[in-house]
Amino acid sequence: LATDPVLIAGNHQQKKWFYGRMNDGDLAAFCLTEPGAGSDVGGLSTRCIRDGSDYILNGTKQFISNGGVAGMYTVFATLDKKRGYKGHCAFMVDRHTPGITIGPPEDKLGIRSSNTTQVIFEDVRVPAKNLLGKEGEGFKICMKTLDLSRAAAASMAVGVAQGAFECAINYSQERTQFGQPICKFQTIQFMLADMAMYVETARLLYQKACSLQDMGLPFTQMSSLAKCWAGDAAMKVATDAVQIYGGYGYSKEYPVEKYFRDAKIMQIFEGTAQVQRMVIANSIIKG
Numbered sequence: 001l002a003t004d005p006v007l008i009a010g011n012h013q014q015k016k017w018f019y020g021r022m023n024d025g026d027l028a029a030f031c032l033t034e035p036g037a038g039s040d041v042g043g044l045s046t047r048c049i050r051d052g053s054d055y056i057l058n059g060t061k062q063f064i065s066n067g068g069v070a071g072m073y074t075v076f077a078t079l080d081k082k083r084g085y086k087g088h089c090a091f092m093v094d095r096h097t098p099g100i101t102i103g104p105p106e107d108k109l110g111i112r113s114s115n116t117t118q119v120i121f122e123d124v125r126v127p128a129k130n131l132l133g134k135e136g137e138g139f140k141i142c143m144k145t146l147d148l149s150r151a152a153a154a155s156m157a158v159g160v161a162q163g164a165f166e167c168a169i170n171y172s173q174e175r176t177q178f179g180q181p182i183c184k185f186q187t188i189q190f191m192l193a194d195m196a197m198y199v200e201t202a203r204l205l206y207q208k209a210c211s212l213q214d215m216g217l218p219f220t221q222m223s224s225l226a227k228c229w230a231g232d233a234a235m236k237v238a239t240d241a242v243q244i245y246g247g248y249g250y251s252k253e254y255p256v257e258k259y260f261r262d263a264k265i266m267q268i269f270e271g272t273a274q275v276q277r278m279v280i281a282n283s284i285i286k287g
């Protein structure tokens, strides 16, 4: 996600610098969300002001994955909030630039091994050569980035769903009640059958989004279909996996409670399930 703005809008020198640093072991983080601007990306208020050969950045980014461990950031800011989307700019920022501070790690429900923090910019001087594309192109770069990343987010959700599904299959064959394995009960069988449908359809959707992308065809709608369906599928499958485990599914002794907690974020980050439905509906109506 963090690397895509550079891929989309970076010139040769910018790519060399950013990917060179990553090649040397730096992680990257994508800094878009703010305390007051989540789904409403257009409402971001981190300011960027041109000052000689630099821009000066001020603002707070919220829920940044890798925020505390990345060496490089891609950051979205506005020249003037009144200009709306047209005022947005995208930058590559070195984490060690003076004026950047990192908030404490979020104490999260799931994906707890992923570092999530605020990243705060106070009078941070960023060389103008780190501007990606032109002034005012930030929103376009951001939307293209999210288009690209949604199929990958969907594939993560499929991984969660697949893991929960496999646990549920195994457990249903091992656990006996009323003198037989619980997989002999039709209600359990139907839950497993539904899980198989969710996992396979989610996988096919993200693969279709990727193949459209590879063929150079429009893929925005398919990426959102994949992200939305796979996120919902992960939540549904993980919930049913906990159900198949009964009380043991609620215990940290077994893996499905972790899948259940990890699944929820798939409906939230990189555009919530509601935002995906808005993208899909808009593309259907516009044709």
Ligand SMILES: Cc1cc2nc3c(=O)[nH]c(=O)nc-3n(C[C@H](O)[C@H](O)[C@H](O)COP(=O)(O)OP(=O)(O)OC[C@H]3O[C@@H](n4cnc5c(N)ncnc54)[C@H](O)[C@@H]3O)c2cc1C
Pocket (backbone or CB within 6 Å): 029, 030, 031, 032, 033, 037, 038, 039, 040, 062, 063, 064, 065, 066, 108, 111, 116, 265, 268, 269, 270, 271, 272, 273, 274, 275
């Ligand atoms: C663990 C984690 C990691 C994250 N990583 C990153 C990251 O690396 N970089 C980054 O920039 N951001 C990151 N985010 C932020 C994430 O993308 C946002 O949380 C998400 O986009 C939603 O924004 P919000 O939390 O402000 O919710 P809000 O936008 O306030 O939404 C609240 C609710 O209202 C709904 N809603 C909002 N607008 C509408 C509408 N117009 N119509 C219908 N429903 C609507 C939403 O769907 C949601 O259900 C991360 C978040 C988390 C929790």
